[in-house]
Amino acid sequence: MDYLMKEKAVYKKNNILKKSISKDHFIVDSQEEYAGCHILLDLWDAKFNNSINTLRKILKETIKISGATLIHMHFHRFGKEQGISGVAVLAESHISVHTWPERNYIAFDIFMCGDTSPELGAEHLTKTFSPKKKVVKIIKRGVKKLVK
Amino acid sequence: MDYLMKEKAVYKKNNILKKSISKDHFIVDSQEEYAGCHILLDLWDAKFNNSINTLRKILKETIKISGATLIHMHFHRFGKEQGISGVAVLAESHISVHTWPERNYIAFDIFMCGDTSPELGAEHLTKTFSPKKKVVKIIKRGVKKLVK
Numbered sequence: 001m002d003y004l005m006k007e008k009a010v011y012k013k014n015n016i017l018k019k020s021i022s023k024d025h026f027i028v029d030s031q032e033e034y035a036g037c038h039i040l041l042d043l044w045d046a047k048f049n050n051s052i053n054t055l056r057k058i059l060k061e062t063i064k065i066s067g068a069t070l071i072h073m074h075f076h077r078f079g080k081e082q083g084i085s086g087v088a089v090l091a092e093s094h095i096s097v098h099t100w101p102e103r104n105y106i107a108f109d110i111f112m113c114g115d116t117s118p119e120l121g122a123e124h125l126t127k128t129f130s131p132k133k134k135v136v137k138i139i140k141r142g143v144k145k146l147v148k
Numbered sequence: 149m150d151y152l153m154k155e156k157a158v159y160k161k162n163n164i165l166k167k168s169i170s171k172d173h174f175i176v177d178s179q180e181e182y183a184g185c186h187i188l189l190d191l192w193d194a195k196f197n198n199s200i201n202t203l204r205k206i207l208k209e210t211i212k213i214s215g216a217t218l219i220h221m222h223f224h225r226f227g228k229e230q231g232i233s234g235v236a237v238l239a240e241s242h243i244s245v246h247t248w249p250e251r252n253y254i255a256f257d258i259f260m261c262g263d264t265s266p267e268l269g270a271e272h273l274t275k276t277f278s279p280k281k282k283v284v285k286i287i288k289r290g291v292k293k294l295v296k
Contacts, residue, residue, distance in 0.1 A: 024250045035248065035255060038188060042290055074220050076237055087235040087242055089224055094235055096242050096259070100183065100290070102172045107183060107289050109257065111244070137287055141255050142190055142248070 025092075025114040026142070035142030036093055036113030039122045042136075043106040046129035050101050052077060052084055058128050059088050059095060066121035068092045068112055092116045106131075111141065173240075173262035174290070183290030184241055184261030187270045190284075191254040194277035198249050200225060200232055206276055207236050207243060214269035216240045216260055240264050254279075259289065 026033045048054065052075045063070050069091035076085050081101065088095045093111040100106070108125055112118040119138075126134060174181045196202065200223045211218050217239035224233050229249065236243045241259040248254070256273055260266040267286075274282060 024248065026248075026251070035246075035251075035253065038257070040186060040287055040289065071224050071233070072222050072235075074222065074235075074237060076219050078239070085219070085237050085241065087220075087222075087237055087244070089222060089233050089235055091226070093233065093246050093255075094244050096235070096244065098183075098241050098259070098261075100172065100174075103174070103183075103290070105183060105290050107241075107259070109186070109259070111246070111255070111257070113246075135291070139188055139285055139287075141188065142251070142253050143283070 021115045027113070028146075030146075032140075032143055032145045034140045034144065036111060036116075036140075037118050038109065038111040038139045038141050039118050040137040040139070041108040041110065041122050041125060041134065043108070043126070043129050043131035043134050045104045045132035046106050047131075048099070048101075048106065048129055050081070050084070050099065052086070055084060055086055055097060055099075058125070059086065059097065061128075062095065062110075062121040062124050063088060063090065065124045066110070066112060066118055067116045068121075095121070113141075169263045175261070176294075178294075180288075180291055180293045182288045182292070184259060184264075184288075185266050186257065186259040186287045186289050187266050188285040188287070189256040189258065189270050189273060189282065191256070191274070191277050191279035191282050193252045193280035194254050195279075196247070196249075196254065196277055198229070198232070198247070200234070203232060203234055203245060203247075206273070207234065207245065209276075210243065210258075210269040210272050211236060211238060213272045214258070214260060214266055215264045216266075216269075243269070261289075 072089040086097045098107045110118045220237040234245045246255045258266045
């Protein structure tokens with residue numbers, strides 16, 4: 001569980017856990033305001049049965065845990081035993097997933113604005129897929145500095 | 149046009165313009181192999197009439213210019229005069245867009261694997277929307293170093 005601790009430190013450093021929400025859903029902290037957090041999550045050697053139904057179930061859990069609202073979901077399989085692409089449009093932006101079973105590689109992106117917790121979603125995906133290796137990048141979108 | 153020149157230098161530095169494609173669509177250069185490039189594009193004060201039809205047309209152009217293939221597209225408007233969210237699932241991953249008309253802010257992400265040119269797509273979006281300010285981040289996804 002060590003890497004989860006490490007990640008929380010990164011979220012904290014980036015001020016993601018301490019925020020207020022403006023009327024038009026921008027996130028505001030003492031330094032800046034921004035539209036939301038975009039988390040890019042690369043999972044290697046994950047536990048996954050290459051099923052769209054599994055992916056749909058896990059994405060729905062992830063959306064719920066993040067405190068987001070699902071608007072539209074679509075999955076596409078590229079061929080038998082081949083990769084899957086999926087997108088979920090949310091009231092708070094989107095989640096996407098692309099799988100490469102031949103490489104044991106899964107790429108997620110979670111972009112959420114407003115009063116949500118995308119970091120909890122990323123944590124849920126990591127716990128559920130239990131990858132041997134992962135790479136996480138957290139990017140704030142639509143940043144406007146309030147302090148010059 | 150100065151910033152386009154600057155951007156090309158970034159793409160060149162990141163080795164995005166010089167690549168070969170493996171059988172399972174990973175991109176291979178002399179240093180590493182990776183699934184694809186994820187471009188996060190923030191546009192401020194863009195020329196945009198807040199229409200889904202306009203967005204659909206521009207995304208289709210972007211997909212064509214990038215050399216990608218559209219599989220599924222979905223748009224959602226959050227209310228009259230309010231923001232739009234859209235996703236395009238591609239044979240080569242996805243494009244998403246979220247607009248905040250009240251802030252004059254548009255957030256795109258373009259994730260493309262295989263033999264595509266997402267940098268041309270990003271350039272097309274920038275030219276078309278002609279924003280007063282933009283922020284671009286380019287992230288390679290699924291990177292495996294070949295040289296240690």
